[in-house]
Amino acid sequence: MSYPKGTLTRNTTGARINHWITGGCFVLLVLSGLSMFDPLLYFLSELFGGGQWARAVHPWIGVVLLISYAGLILQFWRDNFWSRDDLAWMMKIDRVLLNDEEGVPEVARFNAGQKFVFWSMTLLIPVLFCTGIVIWEVYFAAYTTIEQQRIAVLIHSLAAVAAIIVWIVHVYAAIWVRGSVRAMTQGYVTPGWAWRHHRKWLRGLAATGSRGPRPNRPRG
Numbered sequence: 001m002s003y004p005k006g007t008l009t010r011n012t013t014g015a016r017i018n019h020w021i022t023g024g025c026f027v028l029l030v031l032s033g034l035s036m037f038d039p040l041l042y043f044l045s046e047l048f049g050g051g052q053w054a055r056a057v058h059p060w061i062g063v064v065l066l067i068s069y070a071g072l073i074l075q076f077w078r079d080n081f082w083s084r085d086d087l088a089w090m091m092k093i094d095r096v097l098l099n100d101e102e103g104v105p106e107v108a109r110f111n112a113g114q115k116f117v118f119w120s121m122t123l124l125i126p127v128l129f130c131t132g133i134v135i136w137e138v139y140f141a142a143y144t145t146i147e148q149q150r151i152a153v154l155i156h157s158l159a160a161v162a163a164i165i166v167w168i169v170h171v172y173a174a175i176w177v178r179g180s181v182r183a184m185t186q187g188y189v190t191p192g193w194a195w196r197h198h199r200k201w202l203r204g205l206a207a208t209g210s211r212g213p214r215p216n217r218p219r220g
Contacts, residue, residue, distance in 0.1 A: 031047055
């Protein structure tokens, strides 16, 4: 895929597809899960054809989410290691929230906020999956007790609430930082965007003569 001249590749086509599959599964899980969480939200089950269908497809969507997010982990875990720069960046979070990053410590490909979202979901999604297995009565009811299922429901609900909050923060930040949504829909950013928000990443690209990540190609 070709990008406008002079721009930088922020996310490959494969990474973007992986991201949107994950995001789509998460939204579907939130809607179907909320329909079962409280009678006042039962109307959401109509999006899936009714309560029985919402209950039936919810765990399967969870399986797809786990696999899809594993793909994101494989692609991005190296860029999400914490460093001292992240703490310095967090100390200037007030400037970031004002969308004025002058004087804010330089960051690499991902800032501390993005890393927080990444590692939070890396923890929460397996918790949701494992507790979901315990309460997936169609296949696993014979292997668990009522007490275990009740505990799993509680943990599952708390983890879901935490994941929804993290997701809201993620979406808000992507919209707030102009150009971020384009990076995940069209794959590219301008050098000006990289200089303003991810200056250390830009310096690294300049030092290697690269224009951003490229799909892995087999060596001949």
